[in-house]
Amino acid sequence: MSFQEVRYRPVLGRALAVVTIVVCALGVAALFWSDPGAALVYAWPIVLVAVLAWALFWRPSLTVAEHGITVQNVLRTYFVPWPSIVAIDTRYSLTLHTAAGRVAVWAAPAPGRHRTLGLAAGDFEGVGQSARGGVGELRPADAITTPSGNLAQLIRGRWETLRDSDAFAAGVDPEASTVQWHWATIAVITALAVATAIGLLA
Known part of the structure; x- marks a missing residue:
């Protein structure tokens, strides 16, 4: 029986991206409506904020599939085949330790302190043995009731x-792991940053 693919994108992050982009669009429209000349100067930083919101909050995702894991971050997308994984960690964010290095999952950061204060023993039921440290301890971010812990347990279970x-x-096949840079995103952000600097300093 094949493994059921799971794709995760944080709902809160996507909502924040939508709100930010809508506010930025309204701001640009208001600028052109009131003063087209000023809009040519001040619209660039607003557009830059919108693009950054998309890249930071909308784009990140995690796909757990039969043959490996795809991690889409802000500037790079990684494909990590199962044999390349050495360990799964949740210290600062869900992180895959691989034969080639660490791959942090931007879509699944560790929960904040306010989220972990109410955790109980039941929140850690079923956590895999490979999650435990040298003396059997677990991190709050390993709790299966948190996004990072739930996804980590899904990956650990399959692994x-x-x-x-x-x-x-x-x-491990060293050529099976891939890294793809998001050159278009990098170019757009760089161009908008330059346009912002020129417009504000001119």
């Missing part, structure tokens, strides 16, 4: 099943 069934016996 531990494959590991224990000797699915990694063939070793």
Whole structure:
């Protein structure tokens, strides 16, 4: 039976992106309506904020699939095959430790202190053994009732099943892991930053 693919995007982040972009669009429209000349100067920083909101809050996602994990961050997208994973951590955010280095998942940061204060033992039921440290401790971000902990447990469950069934016996294929830079996003942000600086300093 094939593994059921799971795609995660934080609802709060996407909502924040939508609100920010709408406010920025209204701001640009108001500028052109009231003073088109000033809009040519001051619209650039507003558009820059909108693009940053999209890149920071809308784009990040995590896809857990049968053959590996795709992590879409702000400036790069990673594909991590299951055999490349060494450990799964949640210290600051859900992080995949791989044979080639660490891959932080922007879509799943560790929960804030206010979210972890009410955690109880039941919030950690079913957490995989590989989540525990040297003396068996768990981090608050490992709680399955938090997004980071829930996703970490999903990944650990699949990874531990494959590991224990000797699915990694063939070793790690270094060419299976990929990193794709978001050059278009980088170029647009750079161009808007330059236009903002020129407009404000001119």
